[in-house]
Amino acid sequence: MADILVIDDQDRTVDLCRRAMPNHRYRGPARDWRSAKDALARGRGRIDLVMLDVHFDIATELLLGVGPNDPEAQIETAKRTQGLRILKEIRKLYPNLPIVVMTARDDLVVDAQLADEDVTYFVDDEAMDVQGLRILVSRAVDATKLKEFDGPVYWGRSLVMGRIRQKLAIMSQGRLPVMMLGPTGTGKSLIVRHFVHPRSGRSGPLVTVDLSTVPQDLMAAHLFGSVRGAYTGAVSDRIGAFEQANGGTLFLDEIGNLSMDAQKMLLSVLQEGVVTRVGDAKERRIDVKLVTATNEDLRKRSQAGTFRMDLYMRLNPAAAVTLPALKERRWDWERLLEFVTAQALAREGIRELVRSVSESVGCSREVTVRIGSGGSEAASSGLVLAFPERAFRMLRSHSWPGNLREFSMVIENAVLFALAEAAGLESHTRSQTIVVRPKVLRDMLVPLAEAGEEVLEGGRLSFALSPAETLNKVAQSCERQYFEQLWRRYDGDFGRMATALLGDESHRRKVQLRFNQLGLKVRDLRGTSS
Amino acid sequence: METKNAKGPTASPSEALLVLARLRHDLAKYIYFSSRWLGPDAGTDERLRSLKEDLLETRRGPEGVEDGWTVWEGYFPLLTGRTELSSGSRVDLSHNAEFADLQQTMLRVKTLIEALRSGQPLTEHDVNEGIDVCKSVSEAVRALHESLVEGADHG
Numbered sequence: 001m002a003d004i005l006v007i008d009d010q011d012r013t014v015d016l017c018r019r020a021m022p023n024h025r026y027r028g029p030a031r032d033w034r035s036a037k038d039a040l041a042r043g044r045g046r047i048d049l050v051m052l053d054v055h056f057d058i059a060t061e062l063l064l065g066v067g068p069n070d071p072e073a074q075i076e077t078a079k080r081t082q083g084l085r086i087l088k089e090i091r092k093l094y095p096n097l098p099i100v101v102m103t104a105r106d107d108l109v110v111d112a113q114l115a116d117e118d119v120t121y122f123v124d125d126e127a128m129d130v131q132g133l134r135i136l137v138s139r140a141v142d143a144t145k146l147k148e149f150d151g152p153v154y155w156g157r158s159l160v161m162g163r164i165r166q167k168l169a170i171m172s173q174g175r176l177p178v179m180m181l182g183p184t185g186t187g188k189s190l191i192v193r194h195f196v197h198p199r200s201g202r203s204g205p206l207v208t209v210d211l212s213t214v215p216q217d218l219m220a221a222h223l224f225g226s227v228r229g230a231y232t233g234a235v236s237d238r239i240g241a242f243e244q245a246n247g248g249t250l251f252l253d254e255i256g257n258l259s260m261d262a263q264k265m266l267l268s269v270l271q272e273g274v275v276t277r278v279g280d281a282k283e284r285r286i287d288v289k290l291v292t293a294t295n296e297d298l299r300k301r302s303q304a305g306t307f308r309m310d311l312y313m314r315l316n317p318a319a320a321v322t323l324p325a326l327k328e329r330r331w332d333w334e335r336l337l338e339f340v341t342a343q344a345l346a347r348e349g350i351r352e353l354v355r356s357v358s359e360s361v362g363c364s365r366e367v368t369v370r371i372g373s374g375g376s377e378a379a380s381s382g383l384v385l386a387f388p389e390r391a392f393r394m395l396r397s398h399s400w401p402g403n404l405r406e407f408s409m410v411i412e413n414a415v416l417f418a419l420a421e422a423a424g425l426e427s428h429t430r431s432q433t434i435v436v437r438p439k440v441l442r443d444m445l446v447p448l449a450e451a452g453e454e455v456l457e458g459g460r461l462s463f464a465l466s467p468a469e470t471l472n473k474v475a476q477s478c479e480r481q482y483f484e485q486l487w488r489r490y491d492g493d494f495g496r497m498a499t500a501l502l503g504d505e506s507h508r509r510k511v512q513l514r515f516n517q518l519g520l521k522v523r524d525l526r527g528t529s530s
Numbered sequence: 531m532e533t534k535n536a537k538g539p540t541a542s543p544s545e546a547l548l549v550l551a552r553l554r555h556d557l558a559k560y561i562y563f564s565s566r567w568l569g570p571d572a573g574t575d576e577r578l579r580s581l582k583e584d585l586l587e588t589r590r591g592p593e594g595v596e597d598g599w600t601v602w603e604g605y606f607p608l609l610t611g612r613t614e615l616s617s618g619s620r621v622d623l624s625h626n627a628e629f630a631d632l633q634q635t636m637l638r639v640k641t642l643i644e645a646l647r648s649g650q651p652l653t654e655h656d657v658n659e660g661i662d663v664c665k666s667v668s669e670a671v672r673a674l675h676e677s678l679v680e681g682a683d684h685g
Contacts, residue, residue, distance in 0.1 A: 011590045012563055012583070020567055031592065055555040072616045076548050080555075125559065126672065130567040 001025060002048035002141040007036045007086060009056045013102065017051065020130045021137060032062040033086045034469060040094065041466055046334050047097065048141050050090065054083030054103035064089065087120065093467065095119075096162045098140040102128075119143070151194040153187060154339045156332030164321055165195075172199035177270070177290040177316045182323030185403030188293040189253060191323075197249040200289045204248025209241045212254040219262040221278045223252075224269070230279025242275045242286050249289040255315070256296035256307065267311045290315075326400040326407055330464040333396050337411070338369045340404075341385065344412040353419040358383050360423070361430050370433075384433040385415065391438040396464075397484075398445050410444050480518045487515070487525055546621040550675040553605050558671035560588045561598045561639070562664040574654045581660045585643050598667070599640045606633075628677060632670040638663050 006014040006028040014029045027043065030036035040047055056079055060068050064085040066078040078085070083101060090099060102125040121140055123133065148155060155161045168191065171178050178196060180188045189208065197206040214222050221230065225240030241250055252258070258266065269275050270290070274283040292315050299317065301307035329336065344350060345367050358365045366382030372389040387395075400406055414436045422434045463481050468474045483497075490496035494515070498507040564580035572580075589596040596604075607613035609629065611622030623629040642660050645652065652660070 009591055010560070012560060012587070015590075016564055016567055057552075057556070073545070073548065076552075080548075080551060126668070130569060133567075 002137070003027065003043065003046050004049045004051060004137070005030065005036070005039050005043065005047045006051045007031075007083070008051070008053035009058050010053070013051065013053060021134055024137070032056065032058050033064050033082075033089055034062065036086060036090070037093075037467070037469070040090070040097075041468075049137060050097060050099040051137075052083050052087060052090075052099055052101050054101060055080050056082035058082070093159070094157065095159055096157050098143065100133075100136060100140060148335070149339060152343060153191050153194050154332070154336055156329060156336060158329060158331040160324055161329070161332070164323065167319070167321055168196055169199055171319060171321075172196045172289075173201055175289075176319070177292060177314070179315050179317055179320040180291065180293040180323065181295065181320050183295050183325050183401075183403055185405035186323040186325065187404045188323060189251070192249070192251045192291050192293070196291055197251075197289075200249055202248050202289055204246055204288075205244065206249045206251065207241050207245035208251040208253065210253045211257040214257075216259040219259045220265055223262055224265055224275050225277035225280075227277050227279040230277070234279070237277070240275065240277065242269060242288055243284060245288045246286045247288075249291060251291045251293070253293045255292040256294045256298060256301065258307075260308075263308045263311050267308060267314060270311075270314045326403040327464065330396075330466060334371055334392070336407075337371060337387065337392070337395065340408050340411045341369045341387075341415060343408065344415040345385070347412065350412070350416055350419060353416070353423055354383065357419055357422045357430070357434065361432050363432050382432075385418065386433050386435045388435060388438060391436050391441050394438055394441050394445065410441070413444060414441055476518065480520060483515055483518055483520055484525065487520070487522075492522060492525070545615055545617060545619060546623075547675070547678055549605070549608055549615065549621055550671075550678055553609070554671050554675045556589060557598065557601045557605070558668045558675075561585070561601075562661075562668035565661045565664055566668075568661075574657055577654075577661060578652065578657050581642075581657055581664065582646055584664050585639065585660070586646060597643050598664075599636070599643050602636050602639070623674075626674075628670065628674045632667070632674060635663060635666050635670055639667060 002024045004017065004024050004026050006017065006026060008014065008029040009031045011029060014026055017024070018026055027039055027047070028036075030039045036050075040050075056063070058079070060066060060070075060075055063075065063078045063082055065082075066075050070078075083103065087099060087101060090097065096119055098119045098121065100121045100123055102123045119140070121136055123136060128136075148157060155165045168178070172195070180191070182188060192208070193206060209223065211219065217231075220226075221234070221238065221240065223240045223242060225238055225243055226234050227237050228234055265276075269286070272283075273285060273287070275286050276283050298307050298312050298315075302309040302312040345354060354365055354367055361383070364382040368382065368384050370384050370386045371392050372387075395407075395410075402409075417440050418434050418436045422430060463478050465474065466477070468477060486497045486500060490500070494508040494512045495505040497515075498511040499505045501507070501511060561584050564583040565577070568577060568580055584598070586597045587595045588598040588601050608615065609621055610624045611620040614620055642663060645656075
């Protein structure tokens with residue numbers, strides 16, 4: 001099943017799609033760009049496909065590209081080509097979202113760039129029949145899903161992740177080193193293993209060395225190898241990671257931990273393409289694709305003299321790829337949760353629990369993940385693992401200092417607990433729907449939040465930003481999040497919030513008034529906190 | 531292209547084409563919309579439902595519902611020089627043979643709409659014929675638009 005947004009000034013397309021392709025979920029019709037943009041934003045990254053009409057017979061003030069004072073002919077042309085203008089706007093925000101443009105073929109004057117995109121499909125709506133459309137929609141949705149993840153790597157559909165994927169796909173094949181930056185737990189190792197190395201076209205192995213775990217005095221031998229007697233305890237010749245990775249990929253994680261000696265040797269390897277084992281004079285030619293990762297600022301380190309500037313430059317920092325923290329991947333949240341949950345469900349112990357619960361309920365072992373109130377048990381022949389809206393909001397508002405690693409662990413635990421609870425129920429109370437309880441999540445998230453970086457610590461705040469119609473709305477969204485975070489921080493005490501905001505507890509009523517004006521409701525916040 | 535009318539200046543070919551393009555979108559597309567999507571195994575009930583949608587709800591949007599004849603009536607005065615375009619010029623296709631054929635087919639549409647509205651039972655043959663009429667209108671508008679485009683290109 002796919003989530004399809006129909007953008008059309010008329011109702012008939014969406015009605016017909018509902019009838020002809022009832023296996024999908026439809027939103028809309030959005031009748032102009034503004035409502036389409038809102039619908040896409042509300043979709044929280046869950047829209048799989050857009051079906052877009054071209055001719056929009058709508059009020060001039062709703063049209064893109066013209067104003068009420070423009071000549072009639074210009075307005076008419078804008079109406080006839082409105083869909084193509086909307087297409088361009090969507091592409092700026094959602095470059096990877098598949099879009100089916102429905103229009104008469106000879107009515108088209110399409111920008112060559114848009115026509116060339118592999119995620120834009122033009123349909124002659126005067127010739128296409130329902131079978132053809134079904135096939136096209138299915139192909140478009142499947143093609144996107146292929147790009148959405150690579151094995152356990154979830155790229156999602158955001159512009160940022162799309163660009164990172166594209167850049168890494170190109171860099172994987174080149175001879176230059178790849179430098180990956182970003183906070184811990186963002187999936188750097190996973191990407192190297194499941195994306196960079198497989199795309200490098202190299203037949204040799206992938207060798208990973210976490211330099212934070214290798215003692216400084218053994219680092220050179222570990223990386224470049226050593227000969228017998230090179231140092232105390234070197235009782236035999238030993239090949240290093242570079243030689244092991246010959247013909248393949250060497251991933252040096254936490255490169256910032258590289259000892260100064262090893263830095264010098266690595267520079268030489270990169271310059272000459274040869275490796276010399278510690279204690280040996282013989283040079284061995286190697287061909288290795290080097291990938292490095294760090295969450296340190298190596299430029300600063302090299303300026304401070306603790307990391308060699310010449311080596312830093314050799315690691316190709318100009319083309320470095322920075323993976324965003326989990327909290328910045330707001331567009332992908334819902335699908336990311338589904339993806340990580342599906343991964344958790346595939347783990348061995350959990351698979352057993354699924355089997356046991358589904359057998360006791362008498363349904364298939366297939367598990368559908370449901371987030372919020374969408375969908376129903378009746379639509380599924382198997383189990384439904386439900387994250388109530390409150391649980392989802394709780395997960396989304398957590399700061400996730402450990403990023404994907406932490407997120408995956410929490411979800412795996414949550415799934416495990418929910419299934420274990422279901423398995424332990426009396427048979428007559430068992431249900432096809434298994435709920436991930438917000439309380440269970442809260443019990444896991446609170447200690448993590450305490451252990452991690454406090455959102456407001458040192459006056460720093462983090463916001464989840466998403467586009468809005470006006471800057472005022474963007475500002476309001478920030479302010480709303482700010483107030484929400486303060487409210488949580490001070491356990492709903494408006495006096496303390498007033499002190500934090502205005503330096504005086506007596507301004508509590510003013511703060512409470514603003515809180516209400518922002519549309520925040522204590523009842524709702526309590527709901528997400530309990 | 532015949533766009534002359536004694537009552538006012540003649541519309542430029544591009545102005546006339548714009549009106550035809552709108553007609554193509556508003557009428558040609560939607561009068562044969564649901565029916566075009568019918569599968570080969572669609573039963574009479576499904577075909578009748580599609581026919582009703584195409585004829586009685588040709589345009590359906592936030593402004594309401596318009597049947598096929600109403601849509602045509604909205605364009606007819608514009609295309610026969612009885613109403614000025616917003617520029618003050620006029621388009622008159624009343625002597626165009628393709629337009630005349632289209633007008634004849636639209637009269638059949640009007641009859642069908644009246645029959646559907648009256649609730650009189652339609653046979654399978656009536657339904658199939660009705661769908662054929664919708665298809666004819668759709669094709670006729672497209673053909674008219676295309677021949678005018680061709681005429682404008684060569685003229």
